[in-house]
Amino acid sequence: MILGDLLGTPVHDSDGIRLGRVADARFTLDGDPQQLMAGARLLGLVVSPHSWSSFLGYERTGLTQPWPLASLLRWRHRGSFVVMWDDIAVIGEESVRLRDGFTAYSPALDEAGQQ
Amino acid sequence: MKRVLGVALGILTAIGGFVDIGDLVTNAVVGSRFGLSLVWVVGVGVLGICLFANMSGRVAAASGRATFEVIRERLGPRAGLVNLSGSFLINLMTVTAEIGGIALALQLASSVHYLMWIPVAAVAVWLVIWRVKFSIMENVTGLLGLTLIVFAVALFLLKPDWGALAGQALAAAVPAEETASSYWYYAIALFGAAMTPYEVFFFSSGAVEEGWSIKDLIQSRIDVLVGFPLGGLLSVAIAGCAAVVLLPAGIAVTSLSQIILPVAEGAGKVGLAFVLVGLVAATFGAALETTLSSGYTLAQFFGWSWGKFRRPAQAARFHLAMIICLLIGMAVLATGVDPVLITEYSVVFSAIALPLTYLPILIVANDPQYMGEHVNGRPVNVLGMVYLVIILVASLAAIPLMIVTGAGS
Secondary structure (H helix, E strand, C coil): CCHHHHCCCEEECCCCCEEEEEEEEEEEEECCCCCCCCEEEEEEEEEECCCCCCCCCCCCCCCCCCCCHHHHHHHHCCCCEEEEHHHEEEECCCCEEECCCCCCECCCCCCCCCC | CHHHHHHHHHHHHHHHHHCCHHHHHHHHHHHHHHCCCCHHHHHHHHHHHHHHHHHHHHHHHHHCCCHHHHHHHHHHHHHHHHHHHHHHHHHHHHHHHHHHHHHHHHHHHHCCCHHHHHHHHHHHHHHHHHHCCHHHHHHHHHHHHHHHHHHHHHHHHCCCCHHHHHHHHHCCCCCCCCCHHHHHHHHHHHHHHHHCHHHHHHHHHHHHHCCCCHHHHHHHHHHHHHHHHHHHHHHHHHHHHHHHHHHHHCCCCCCHHHHHHHHHHHHHHHHHHHHHHHHHHHHHHHHHHHHHHHHHHHHHHHCCCCCCCCCHHHHHHHHHHHHHHHHHHHHHHHCCCCHHHHHHHHHHHHHHHHHHHHHHHHHHCCCHHHHHHHCCCHHHHHHHHHHHHHHHHHHHHHHHHHHHHCCCC
């Protein structure tokens, strides 16, 4: 399975209730760049309840410019959240199931670009 | 002094490099059918290309990323690939049109059939891309393209009724013998010709090629803000010549020889010599820019190493992609399809693809993570949003109008 196949897959919680679709994957870089590039580790998935189209980067920052594009994109992705890799129970072809009691993190990053 | 010279050179190249086969053909067709009644569109288009070329240059200088790197990062792989497919195919169409344009211009100069010139033109474009330094390439074609000023000279020598021309331009109305839908179809074509996306791909990638920093932005801003409007005036002069000579004679432009007819009439043999040099230089320069743009977009999307500042061996896929594009362009032209017709379609398809390029630039130019303190100011954003709406409307209206008008015929 390649990561691209995962985009758009429906996401359910442990009771089978649908939460949305996979909109993006979030990676973190461990340590300094190696010879070619830094090792990237999958941190978790971004789940969006209304639309799994691209966020155009607006989930990561509190940016509100240019009006009204920013507002429109935010509205399309209202209620989206990040689930950590540890909170994912099953990744299947048709569905991603989360563990019981998973934590929904905000998709925003802080100033330094950290989760 | 060196700085002043640099600015002057930049402005001159921007003027000479502004006009390509799309501008030449569309402006002449429009002038011969609608007079100067669509001249306002050139103004709208020039302001738009100034705005977004500037923005993409600023993004490139502040973040070190060219336009398609930004598109790939922001749209993600799927939407990015859709965008690449659209932008790349239309760019390829423009490459084909420009090479056809060089061949047609050489045919006018030599009376040798243009199909014979196509391989010569394509190989020459490839050689320059392979061997010649970026700045030399840009400056030589830009400066030689300046000879197209002969269109403005010819317009004066034709001694037109300036009042009537101004009347057409200022009180824009659909001429009696044309329909409103073909008026708006050509409005979109002119807009697409002025704002062709490759200009932004080339401009932003050129900024990376030449290693611009924020410090260099002032010069690029002057080049764009002075050079492009003057280039736009050249477009208007082309339309004006057609409006003065071809419109009253009832000649609707379908070939390159008709475009230069008014110059021959107004400025004689000398004018003709200048315009032939200008045609070859303008189409050759644009062929270089579009061919490079096709390499830039592919390489930037797929993450290949790219750029003329690298040796071809170090950017092998970038150079190979451009060779393949030139071969495809040659193959299309070898079927005998009329390059002028390809040009007319390419400008309209460019208009359709405009939002694909300009939306991501506008968004990234607002992102402080890329831009630091150099994010868009409020006036630029307001103008950018106004243009995004215009671009979107033009893009959506293009296909229906193309069907209704039978592609403007």
